[in-house]
Amino acid sequence: MSGVRVLVGTRKGAFILRSDGLRKDWNISGPFFGGWEMYHLKGSPVNPNRIYASQTTSWFGQIIQRSNDGGETWEPVGNQFNYDGVPGTHQWYDGTPHPWEFARVWHLEPSLTDPDTVLAGVEDAALFQSTDGAATWNELSGLRTQDSGSSWQPGAGGMCLHTIIVSPKDPQRIYIAISSAGAFRTDDGGVTWRPINKGLHSEGIPDEDAEVGHCVHHITMHPSKPDTLFMQKHWDVMRTDNAGDSWVEVSGNLPTDFGFAIDVHAHEPETIYVVPIKSDSEHYPLDGQLRVYRSRSGGNEWEPLTKGLPQSNCYVDVLRDAMSVDMLDRCGLYFGTTGGQVYASSDEGDSWEAIARDLPAVLSVEVQTLA
Amino acid sequence: MIRVVLPAHLKTLVQVHGEVELDVSGVVSQRSVVDALERRYPVLLGTIRDPTTRKRRPFIRFFACEEDLSHDDPETPLPESVVSGKEPFFVIGAMAGG
Numbered sequence: 001m002s003g004v005r006v007l008v009g010t011r012k013g014a015f016i017l018r019s020d021g022l023r024k025d026w027n028i029s030g031p032f033f034g035g036w037e038m039y040h041l042k043g044s045p046v047n048p049n050r051i052y053a054s055q056t057t058s059w060f061g062q063i064i065q066r067s068n069d070g071g072e073t074w075e076p077v078g079n080q081f082n083y084d085g086v087p088g089t090h091q092w093y094d095g096t097p098h099p100w101e102f103a104r105v106w107h108l109e110p111s112l113t114d115p116d117t118v119l120a121g122v123e124d125a126a127l128f129q130s131t132d133g134a135a136t137w138n139e140l141s142g143l144r145t146q147d148s149g150s151s152w153q154p155g156a157g158g159m160c161l162h163t164i165i166v167s168p169k170d171p172q173r174i175y176i177a178i179s180s181a182g183a184f185r186t187d188d189g190g191v192t193w194r195p196i197n198k199g200l201h202s203e204g205i206p207d208e209d210a211e212v213g214h215c216v217h218h219i220t221m222h223p224s225k226p227d228t229l230f231m232q233k234h235w236d237v238m239r240t241d242n243a244g245d246s247w248v249e250v251s252g253n254l255p256t257d258f259g260f261a262i263d264v265h266a267h268e269p270e271t272i273y274v275v276p277i278k279s280d281s282e283h284y285p286l287d288g289q290l291r292v293y294r295s296r297s298g299g300n301e302w303e304p305l306t307k308g309l310p311q312s313n314c315y316v317d318v319l320r321d322a323m324s325v326d327m328l329d330r331c332g333l334y335f336g337t338t339g340g341q342v343y344a345s346s347d348e349g350d351s352w353e354a355i356a357r358d359l360p361a362v363l364s365v366e367v368q369t370l371a
Numbered sequence: 372m373i374r375v376v377l378p379a380h381l382k383t384l385v386q387v388h389g390e391v392e393l394d395v396s397g398v399v400s401q402r403s404v405v406d407a408l409e410r411r412y413p414v415l416l417g418t419i420r421d422p423t424t425r426k427r428r429p430f431i432r433f434f435a436c437e438e439d440l441s442h443d444d445p446e447t448p449l450p451e452s453v454v455s456g457k458e459p460f461f462v463i464g465a466m467a468g469g
Binding site: 055063 | 379417419427430464
């Protein structure tokens with residue numbers, strides 16, 4: 001029987017939630033790496049038992065862990081992330097030049113074709129690649145050194161590269177997003193990059209439709225439509241149908257279009273999900289009601305999904321990498337909260353249940369659908 | 372033999388329970404002790420000091436003989452009682468509460 005493995009990164013360790021294809025009974029193992037911030041765990045699409053994990057604290061820096069048995073055992077691998085050449089500077093909060101300094105890995109993106117190849121998005125914003133199972137890392141420095149790099153400036157959460165999407169149609173095409181520089185695309189495997197932010201409007205920057213400087217929170221894509229992307233920006237939900245050459249707003253009837261997480265249905269490329277958050281100054285659901293919103297039309301028309309979710313006195317947040325979908329026939333959705341709950345739906349979001357309730361604050365959720 | 376006490380998270384990382392005992396040749400200093408630690412346990416590279424500049428990470432402290440040696444020159448010889456193994460060299464994760 002098929003099964004599901006949910007990889008949960010939290011502020012105080014990692015947890016793995018397992019169920020069979022029915023998705024009714026869940027087994028929780030962990031904490032792995034207790035006490036460490038686990039920003040992200042993700043398995044190889046080629047070999048699901050190969051899982052990479054980003055383990056970090058402000059005390060002891062960055063560790064990368066690798067599992068070859070589906071998370072039963074782990075081994076630390078390479079943690080040397082050295083910027084290519086003389087890194088130069090970006091803008092600091094006060095507008096002065098600030099040297100690029102590695103802080104942590106926010107996101108790990110295993111290759112679609114090779115279990116030993118993995119990309120890492122880091123803070124201060126840069127993209128690294130390993131082709132030896134994360135033993136060694138090399139920067140794809142064309143991103144950081146393209147024209148606008150020296151003008152990038154961190155947001156309140158740090159200048160992090162948090163989203164990496166490799167096109168399944170053309171592995172030379174990679175999309176990334178940086179807070180708060182915006183979205184970028186390469187069409188040559190990471191050698192050269194260009195900003196793809198046309199159509200974004202952000203009130204928090206001096207030039208509202210500038211080429212860079214937008215606080216993109218997350219981007220998602222359905223593999224069958226690799227030129228269509230959906231974006232949750234600081235404010236606004238956006239879509240593009242030309243690989244980021246231009247974006248249009250699809251916030252439509254959302255009660256608030258601020259948020260972090262966004263994902264797309266496994267089998268319906270025009271069905272998308274967001275978790276609206278009240279505002280940039282109040283990071284919790286509107287009116288204390290935790291609601292996922294679903295659009296079956298690729299945006300603009302949204303419906304609230306509330307069954308099984310707390311509808312009063314709920315003041316948690318759902319962070320950018322904390323939502324994921326499984327590939328089972330009736331698509332399952334999963335998201336984690338800063339209150340330590342992991343909610344799951346086995347019916348495309350129609351109803352929800354908490355499959356973990358009292359974990360540390362959830363930073364990331366990734367789902368593996370197992371044969 | 373130099374005795375080193377690691378903080379709990381680093382003990383877990385290198386899978387030791389008690390103290391670490393190290394042979395350190397030449398001058399026994401913060402630098403030579405951490406060099407020897409990193410040679411024994413390569414996974415510690417970057418966890419105690421910056422791998423490039425070799426500067427102590429901000430939330431790490433070095434204690435020995437009831438003294439905070441963190442701000443000493445890393446090349447300064449450690450106290451004789453550490454060199455002789457009578458006293459351990461402590462790698463400390465700075466306290467944080469809340």
